[in-house]
Amino acid sequence: MNNLKKQVLIFQLNGEPMGILADPAESLLTILREKLGLYGTKAGCGKGECGACTVLLDDRAVNSCLVPAGKVQGRKVETIENLSQGGKVHPIQEEFVEKGAVQCGFCSPGMVMSAHALLKENPQPNPEQVRVAISGNLCRCSGYKQIEEAILSAAEKM
Ligand code: FES
Ligand code: FES
Structure with a gap:
């Protein structure tokens, strides 16, 4: 990928500050799975039709396959990994x-x-x-x- 397209994205991920260099046009789903190793969010249709990739963006459910990574700048993202705390499931x-x-x-x-x-x-x-x-x-x-x-x-x- 062309590095010129990349920008630093700063957002809150599962309650912690996150900064990552990424192409803002890539999907949030790709960033979560391929760059951050958060495989709990599933990749299904990739077209907004199945909901397998659902995460919370500012507390609202979104299909992460349809959210360009640039849109998370300064916002709050929560994935399934945040639900079990201290070894206890939600x-x-x-x-x-x-x-x-x-x-x-x-x-x-x-x-x-x-x-x-x-x-x-x-x-x-x-x-x-x-x-x-x-x-x-x-x-x-x-x-x-x-x-x-x-x-x-x-x-x-x-
Ligand atoms: S992967 Fe199916 S809605 Fe995102
Ligand atoms: S798709 Fe298998 S449990 Fe829902």
Whole structure:
């Protein structure tokens, strides 16, 4: 890649300051996985259709495959790696396992991050609000019912 295109991007990543030299036109997903080794965020369609790459940008769920890295300048990015703290998994993750909402698990990080964004904004969502929040996340194997139940149950627990 042409170094002339690169710029220093400074942002907050999982609560810590981050500075990285990157092409601002590259996707945030590429930066996270290929430059920062954060493989928890999955690369699926690369076109904004599957939600596997969901992360939080200023507390809102976004498809990181569609976010040019230049857009994160000065902002706050949160990935699935930030959810388990001190060796303890997050209640949303706990409930996904508990309710059988994880099968192959490919969609799970994105689903969990969409749920995380929802519960930050609305700690007591109703089932319809949960369905809307995960409407951009595709799951090929588990029923959406278990995922919905897991998120409602995590909301109660939290
Ligand atoms: S990989 Fe980003 S939406 Fe599918
Ligand atoms: S658990 Fe396999 S895609 Fe959702």
